[in-house]
Amino acid sequence: MGEPAQTPFKTTGSEWLLPVSKYLGFPLDQVNFLACQLFAITAAFCFRLYLSPAHVSPLVRHFVAALLGIGFLVFCFGWYSSHILVVVVANYLIIIKADLNNVHRYSMVISMGYLTACQVSRVFIFNYGIPSTDFSGPLMIVTQKLTTLAFQLHDGMCKKTEQLPQEQKLMAINVRPSLIEYLSYNLNFLSVLVGPCSNYKEYIDFIEGRHISTRLKQQHASSNRQNGYNKTQDPSPLNAVCHKLLVCAGCMLFFLTVTRSLPIKYNVDPDFVSQASFLTRLTYAFFSIQAARPKFYFAWTLADAVNNAAGYGFLGMDEHGKPSWDLISNLNIIGIETATSFKTFIDNWNIRTGIWLKTVCYDRAPKHRLALTFILSALWHGVYPGYYFTFLTAIPITIAARAIRRSIRHYFLGSRVMKLGYDILTWAATQLAICYTVMPFLLLAVNYTIVYYRSMYFHVHIISILAAVALHRKHKPREPTTTKTSSVSSSAPCSAQCQHVHSNNNDKD
Numbered sequence: 001m002g003e004p005a006q007t008p009f010k011t012t013g014s015e016w017l018l019p020v021s022k023y024l025g026f027p028l029d030q031v032n033f034l035a036c037q038l039f040a041i042t043a044a045f046c047f048r049l050y051l052s053p054a055h056v057s058p059l060v061r062h063f064v065a066a067l068l069g070i071g072f073l074v075f076c077f078g079w080y081s082s083h084i085l086v087v088v089v090a091n092y093l094i095i096i097k098a099d100l101n102n103v104h105r106y107s108m109v110i111s112m113g114y115l116t117a118c119q120v121s122r123v124f125i126f127n128y129g130i131p132s133t134d135f136s137g138p139l140m141i142v143t144q145k146l147t148t149l150a151f152q153l154h155d156g157m158c159k160k161t162e163q164l165p166q167e168q169k170l171m172a173i174n175v176r177p178s179l180i181e182y183l184s185y186n187l188n189f190l191s192v193l194v195g196p197c198s199n200y201k202e203y204i205d206f207i208e209g210r211h212i213s214t215r216l217k218q219q220h221a222s223s224n225r226q227n228g229y230n231k232t233q234d235p236s237p238l239n240a241v242c243h244k245l246l247v248c249a250g251c252m253l254f255f256l257t258v259t260r261s262l263p264i265k266y267n268v269d270p271d272f273v274s275q276a277s278f279l280t281r282l283t284y285a286f287f288s289i290q291a292a293r294p295k296f297y298f299a300w301t302l303a304d305a306v307n308n309a310a311g312y313g314f315l316g317m318d319e320h321g322k323p324s325w326d327l328i329s330n331l332n333i334i335g336i337e338t339a340t341s342f343k344t345f346i347d348n349w350n351i352r353t354g355i356w357l358k359t360v361c362y363d364r365a366p367k368h369r370l371a372l373t374f375i376l377s378a379l380w381h382g383v384y385p386g387y388y389f390t391f392l393t394a395i396p397i398t399i400a401a402r403a404i405r406r407s408i409r410h411y412f413l414g415s416r417v418m419k420l421g422y423d424i425l426t427w428a429a430t431q432l433a434i435c436y437t438v439m440p441f442l443l444l445a446v447n448y449t450i451v452y453y454r455s456m457y458f459h460v461h462i463i464s465i466l467a468a469v470a471l472h473r474k475h476k477p478r479e480p481t482t483t484k485t486s487s488v489s490s491s492a493p494c495s496a497q498c499q500h501v502h503s504n505n506n507d508k509d
């Protein structure tokens with residue numbers, strides 16, 4: 001059963017590293033991915049040092065970044081990389097030929113439609129058999145970039161400045177990109193495999209040598225403190241890159257020693273489900289989900305390090321006058337592991353996707369914003385049934401968690417001991433709820449999901465629904481008191497998915 005699933009991959013991607021794959025005992029797709037990312041680190045340093053804007057023109061930087069990115073795609077996915085190239089070229093024709101008043105709509109339909117078609121084939125043609133690092137991952141990232149650019153182009157060329165909110169005004173694009181700029185933004189080697197998605201104007205600033213100075217000027221304009229603005233010209237990313245590579249090494253070590261010993265599928269093993277006690281099953285589910293996270297930490301942190309090594313991702317100077325390189329970070333590990341609410345966990349997980357959903361959907365939908373954002377998020381992730389179980393389960397949990405928080409939190413703020421106890425309790429509840437919610441996301445199939453939920457007696461579904469219903473009336477009279485309160489409350493569910501990067505403070509809402 002396993003061998004046929006690997007055959008399509010082996011006949012399309014490069015097999016140069018097959019001996020390494022056999023020697024290490026890792027799947028070839030993962031070896032190819034890791035080889036490309038490690039090569040990208042070296043290439044990124046060379047890109048910053050030898051192909052800096054002071055030495056070569058932006059055209060050269062665009063060309064090298066795009067060429068390496070396309071090379072990575074072909075190396076990892078062979079002819080499957082043509083899917084990504086086709087959708088990029090199709091979208092470029094849209095922004096060049098189509099009416100600018102509708103360019104964002106055309107781009108969204110074409111990009112999401114093509115992605116969905118590929119996701120459907122992944123499930124129903126390959127029957128769950130494609131490896132986790134197949135071409136659909138880069139296709140998901142490029143879909144974010146294509147649609148982000150189209151919306152920002154529409155903002156800059158079809159709307160008046162005074163019509164745009166501040167965030168959209170800063171990122172609006174006032175001129176159509178050239179072909180090489182378009183290919184470089186969407187296919188550059190820094191983010192073509194794992195992302196993250198960044199804004200077109202920020203990427204162009206990076207290529208043309210304005211990235212750091214622009215960030216410092218923005219920070220200087222919005223703060224009374226100097227934060228090293230007049231003192232720092234070109235802060236080095238070396239410390240940030242080394243720190244993130246150490247995190248990657250720790251995640252890899254954890255994966256090799258712990259994750260492999262706690263397989264997710266064991267949660268639905270018939271013997272384990274029938275013989276183990278509920279407490280044992282709950283404990284194993286908790287630790288197996290915790291152990292599954294480092295592979296995501298590894299991939300996203302390594303991608304962040306690659307961008308930083310090239311000099312991209314500078315956020316500004318922190319309160320101590322030291323450079324921060326977290327502008328396009330996709331996660332906050334400490335925020336995830338210490339989250340004391342469902343919302344805080346999501347705010348720190350896959351951050352750039354949350355920003356994308358906010359940018360292209362939540363901030364623009366005239367009505368039903370939350371529902372439309374949920375639908376877009378679900379479609380973007382794919383068509384595996386487990387994904388939809390996860391999203392649907394998250395709704396009552398989010399509502400219940402917010403209601404419970406409003407009902408009891410103020411009782412625990414009287415003393416530091418009580419607050420500490422509350423934080424410990426909510427941390428444990430949050431981690432168990434996350435475990436219950438994301439298990440179908442990893443199991444993928446309907447039958448595995450039902451087996452798991454039955455083994456857990458649907459307890460989180462039942463508790464969250466009862467809590468949401470019981471506490472709904474208690475807080476209903478408070479909502480009309482002020483317009484502002486109602487507005488904040490109504491937007492809270494989406495902010496859990498669409499929070500801006502670095503709004504990662506635990507439970508300050």
